[in-house]
Amino acid sequence: MATLSDIPGRVLLVGAGKMGGAMLEGWLGLGLDPAMAAVIDPGPPPEVAAMIEARGIALNPLNGGPPAVMLVAVKPQVAPDVLARVAPLAGPHTLVVSVMAGRTLGFLESFFAPATAVVRSIPNTPAAIGRGVTVAVPNAEVTPEQMAIADALLRATGGVEWVEDEALIDVATAVSGSGPAYVFLLAEALAAAGAEAGLPADMAGRLAQATVAGAGELMLRTGIDPAQLRRNVTSPNGTTAAALAVLMDEEKGFGPLLAEAVAAAARRSRELAS
Numbered sequence: 001m002a003t004l005s006d007i008p009g010r011v012l013l014v015g016a017g018k019m020g021g022a023m024l025e026g027w028l029g030l031g032l033d034p035a036m037a038a039v040i041d042p043g044p045p046p047e048v049a050a051m052i053e054a055r056g057i058a059l060n061p062l063n064g065g066p067p068a069v070m071l072v073a074v075k076p077q078v079a080p081d082v083l084a085r086v087a088p089l090a091g092p093h094t095l096v097v098s099v100m101a102g103r104t105l106g107f108l109e110s111f112f113a114p115a116t117a118v119v120r121s122i123p124n125t126p127a128a129i130g131r132g133v134t135v136a137v138p139n140a141e142v143t144p145e146q147m148a149i150a151d152a153l154l155r156a157t158g159g160v161e162w163v164e165d166e167a168l169i170d171v172a173t174a175v176s177g178s179g180p181a182y183v184f185l186l187a188e189a190l191a192a193a194g195a196e197a198g199l200p201a202d203m204a205g206r207l208a209q210a211t212v213a214g215a216g217e218l219m220l221r222t223g224i225d226p227a228q229l230r231r232n233v234t235s236p237n238g239t240t241a242a243a244l245a246v247l248m249d250e251e252k253g254f255g256p257l258l259a260e261a262v263a264a265a266a267r268r269s270r271e272l273a274s
């Protein structure tokens with residue numbers, strides 16, 4: 001397993017917004033030498049800009065030789081323009097890592113010299129607190145050493161799962177990439193339902209947030225299967241059973257609703273490819 005100090009050169013981050021900024025913070029937290037990092041971004045968010053300045057990281061350098069790793073974290077929609085500009089900075093040994101939704105290995109490869117090593121990945125926002133999960137696929141040019149380096153960079157923000165079938169990345173995007181938004185929506189909807197049923201709105205918000213965060217933490221810390229944790233809450237013929245009869249409805253419950261949502265997100269990921 002590689003560590004960040006095994007990276008044979010600079011790490012160039014292209015796009016230091018929410019996701020790129022969280023990754024940079026994770027790398028620095030794990031001891032990446034700021035002198036071995038550089039950022040290209042015309043307007044990083046203020047907190048990321050402050051971190052770049054405080055750590056003395058080179059911002060918008062267009063020289064310094066080919067980086068060992070170029071990690072691309074701009075929006076998929078600006079990718080063609082941005083990749084056309086940054087591709088000449090890569091050398092024959094540069095590993096390109098993308099975290100962009102939808103953008104395929106084939107699309108990424110088309111901007112770089114033949115035989116460039118490319119990893120396509122999809123992280124999620126809990127990366128900002130080191131609790132993300134990333135799913136990644138390498139192209140055929142990625143060496144075992146480069147794969148270990150990509151793994152170390154992605155693992156700085158949480159877990160990493162490698163797949164061989166690129167089509168799985170679109171589905172992973174719909175499950176874990178977008179997934180945090182579904183969980184936040186659950187907290188919002190639970191709060192709104194509590195307020196509608198009579199709780200003061202601010203109290204409903206606090207209860208819903210504490211419940212979602214506590215349930216997630218319980219699942220994480222105990223390692224108990226979510227179905228078992230659900231059963232642990234559910235007394236026979238009690239209040240939870242009454243609610244679950246609605247939520248587990250085979251036609252209108254969470255199951256079919258989430259299946260539809262995941263299918264829509266995966267479809268959108270495939271659309272973003274072109």
Ligand SMILES: NC(=O)C1=CN([C@@H]2O[C@H](COP(=O)(O)OP(=O)(O)OC[C@H]3O[C@@H](n4cnc5c(N)ncnc54)[C@H](O)[C@@H]3O)[C@@H](O)[C@H]2O)C=CC1
Nearest residue numbers: 015016017018019040041043044073074075076100101123
């Ligand atoms: N936010 C999320 O939950 C997730 C995002 N992603 C992917 O991460 C990528 C970035 O998303 P966010 O960080 O949320 O967006 P963001 O808008 O926060 O960050 C994008 C950054 O790119 C910079 N940028 C714009 N033009 C540029 C250029 N020409 N050169 C260099 N940098 C440029 C912007 O200034 C900004 O700081 C997207 O491709 C998205 O699909 C992947 C998984 C989860």
Ligand SMILES: O=C(O)[C@@H]1CCC=N1
Nearest residue numbers: 101124173177178179
């Ligand atoms: O919504 C999006 O397109 C990005 C990718 C996964 C999460 N956010």
